[in-house]
Every structure is written in structure tokens, then in C-alpha cells.
Amino acid sequence: MNNKIGDFKLYLSHELGLADNTVMAYLNDINHFYDFFNNKNMQVKSTDIVNYMNKLKSDGYSIETILRRLSGLSAYFDFLIKERLIDKNPISFISKPKGWDKLPKFLNFDEVDKILSIFNTNDPLEYRNKILIEFLYSTGCRVSEILNIKVSDVDSKRGFVRVVGKGNKQRIVPLYNKLVEILPSYYNIRHTYFVKGRDTGYLFLSRNGNKLSRVMCFNILRDACERAGIRKKVSPHTIRHSFATHLLTNGADLRTIQILLGHSNISTTEIYTHITDNKTREILTQFHPRFRNRGKS
Template sequence: MEDQLKDFLHFLIVEKGLAQNTIVSYERDLKSYIKYLKTEEHLNSLKDVQRGQIVHFSGKLKEQGKSSKTLARHVASIRAFHQFLLREKVVDNDPSVHIETPKLERSLPKVLNLKEVELLLESPNTNDHYGLRDKAMLELLYATGIRVSELIGLNIGDAHLTMGFIRCIGKGNKERIIPIGNKATEAIQKYLQEGRQHFVSKKYRDDSLFLNHHGKGLSRQGFWKILKRLTQEAGIQKELTPHTLRHSFATHLLENGADLRAVQEMLGHADISTTQIYTHVTKTRLKDVYSQFHPRA
């Protein structure tokens, strides 16, 4: 079973071109699934898997208190795995074909208001190279709405500051060209001129745009720690995630009349229905403003 899992993961990397984080999720989900089949169902071959065993596995995850989002992801991973096995003629049938995906409660993304964005963007102390880097990262995230994985994946050559855009590689290895504003351009230029050289290591060369104190490209965990610290220093009470500035970017664009298709393009959403969630956020905010300020609300 483990060898078939390796073949599937190789297929996802080579044929599908999925992002590393997605591959890791598939691997984690399917390892727990295979472990269940071996230890609980006492199976030695994926040819012997029945629909009921997949249902029992999902039920066990639910008993463990897993969220509907986690359950849905596991089912999607199992379904993709069995479809691959059938296509490769490893098995004769697909036991996952009629398994229902748990319904997800679609919660509205949390966003910052303009005042909170200003507080966060002004929180880095730009008197040292750490502050210059942190300021440039935050300004770029809010200016473009790119994902944190895309931010830390940027190389110096991806920032075309004189032309006013960045080039980033998103999900599915797809390239996007995204315009950046004056504030973000200025912050990145200052970081490149006065800050980045202090992070560069003499031991090896790393062309990543944003470096850590070891001279290597910044990690997701590294950025997350920086964001948590700056949120506290800015006095923002809301719970922020690395996606918060992405959500705020999209919401503020739509609030100011941006075209939904243009926002979809900049965010790199394959399906416009994913982008439409932000229209619900703007409607909710409009209702709040109306209730607060209209004399007959």
C-alpha cells in the first residue's frame, strides 16, 4: 500500500504540478487512511477495500472531533487516490465513488478595516533591517493579495519595481503577473537598498527576496511568528492569520468598485465562486454601516 501511495504522490507532483503543501496534506491524510485499513480492517491490499470501510474510517475521524473541513479533505484525498488506482489498473473498482463529502459551513473570512490595516503596516520599526524586511512583506501582501506561500517563494528577479508588478507562481504551478502600488514599491526598494544585504550569508547564495537571519529564504512558520508579534505591537485585538491581509485586499478592492473578474485574476482563483465569498463580506459590512449610521435603521 505504501508503494502505491508513493506512486500516487509522484503522479501529483509530476503530472498535476500541485504545490508542496497540497502534496503534504494528501500524504498525511492517506497515511492515516492506510494505517486504519491495516490495523483496524486488517487489510493487506487496496484491492480488498469496500465502501463500508471508507465510511467507517470517516466515522472514526468524526468521533475524534475532526471538523467538517478536515473530513471533507480526507474524503477528497481518498477519492483521488482510488481514482488513480483504478486508472492505473491496480484495482478493478472504485469503492469511494458513492461516498458523500461532508457539507462545509462556509464562514465569511475575517478582514481588517482600513484603520487596522494602517496600524499593522506601520507597526514594523524601519530603523533596522528586520523592520525594513517586515514592512516590505506586509506592504506587498496587502498590495497584491498573494498567499504567504507565494510571498516566501518570490525571488529577487520576480519583483519588477520600475514596471510596477511582481511575478509569482501560485497553485498548480500557474504564473500570475500582479500590479503593485507606490507604497509597496517604495517599501521593497528601501529593503533591497538598505536591509537585505544584512541578511545575506557568506556561506551560500539564496536568491529569495525575503531572507531570515540565517541568510535563507523565510519560511511560513517564520512569517507567522513575525505577523503575530506585529499584530500585538499594533494593538489589534482581532485574531489574524497569514491569509488575513489577502482577505482584506480582496474585500477593500470590491468595496471600492473593483471588477470581480479582475480580483479573481489577481488572487489566482481557478473558480470565480471562490472569489464571490468576498462579495458577501462587503454586503455584511454595508449592513453594519447602515445599521450604525442610518437614523431609521
């Protein structure tokens, strides 16, 4: 099987058209699994998968991480079936562990406002960081999508940005008016303080003029949360979850949210309906006469 990992990489890149980061994540998952058994030529059984899961759990890995690793492995086994090297996917016989379908974490409206209000907009770096988080929250895009946006992708006149998502699929995402209004001043700061030599065209640049990295984006958000007094563990994906949750809470339909997030399957988007169940119940309890009169004779 060892020599098939390279073929799988080509399959992901060229046939499925997945992004480099996604391909590397799949390969890391596969290598992590085989390194655990120290045998890349083994015939994998379902019991091996269970032993691997138990080891990950005992090592303190979260359910989300275990799910991600098994997802990469499952895709590899499906590829081996396609290549007629195995007959069955051993992961298909594994039951999901308790708590597998955990709900995504998100920020409430006030917490987002706190983060966006702590930046000193007189400082170029701070101004860039504010615009970065404004874009994350305005669009609900994945961090990789945000960092690959170029200035030419933004249509300020019509108020939208063109985004290239998974599988090189393009979508148009609207920007809210407040963000569109401050973009000209950001462009000036970007040109004056961040463009070094030849302009690479990316919307978000490092102080050296290079495309801003994922690690830097994570650090910017973490620092902003600390300064805003938010103790939750927050990542750019948390902002994406917040975007979807806030839209649904305010009455947006699920199909529209699916399009904005770039989900290929609406079942992926449906998880947000569970997040808003408590909010819906609060409203029902507050305003429905039968709920309000509960317990009264």
C-alpha cells in the same frame, strides 16, 4: 493499495505539476486516514469515511481541516479509479456536514493599518517584517508564493511582481505605489543585513541568509497581531482573504480578483461575494429611501 500511494505521489508531482508542499499535504491526508484504520490495503466504503469524519469531529478538528483531509482523500480515490483499481469514489456519496461552507475570516481596513504601523523601521528585522506583510496584503498571494519571490521577479519601474502559483502557473500582480517607493531602502537593508556569502536571490531572507520559512512567516504575523492588539487568530491566508474582501468591498469586479488571486475557477472566488453581503445591506439600508423610511407611516 499501499504501493499505489507512491504512484499517486509521482502522479501529483510529474503529471499535475503540483508544488512539493501540496503533494506532501495530500500524502499526509491519505496516511492519516489509513493510520486511523491501521490498514492501508482496505477496500474503503462510504461508511468508513463517515466514521473517520466523526472521529475527526470528536477530536476537535475544525470543519476546514476535515474538508482539507477529505479533499486529499478524494483526489487519491479519483486516481485509483483512473488506475482501474476501484469503480467509485466513496467520498462522492457523503453529504456535507452542517456548516461546511464557512466563510473565510478576514481583517478589516483598520486592523490591517494597525498591524503595518507597529513596526520599528529603524530595526532591520522589523523593516523586513513590515515589507513582508506589505507584500502579503498588496498582492493577496499565498504565503508559499510570497516566500518564493526573487528580487529579479520584482519590476519596480512598472510596479508589479511576477508570481509562480499552483501548477507552476505564472501571473503578474501589481504593487501599490507606497510599497514600490520604499523598496529601494529595503533592498539596501536586505543586502547589508541579510545576505550572507552568496546571495540566493530570494526577496525575503532569514538573518542567516536563507530563504525565509513558512513557520517564520506565521510567527512574524502572529507577533505583529499581538503587538497591534488584534485578538483574532490570523495567518498569512487571513491576509489573502482580507485582500480579496477589501477589493470587492471597494468595487473591484470578481473576474479581476480571480486573476489576482490565481484561482483557476471563478466559483472559488465567488465565496467573497457572501462576505460583502452584510456591507452591501448596510449601504442599502443607509442610503435607499425605502429602507430609510421603513417603519414610518
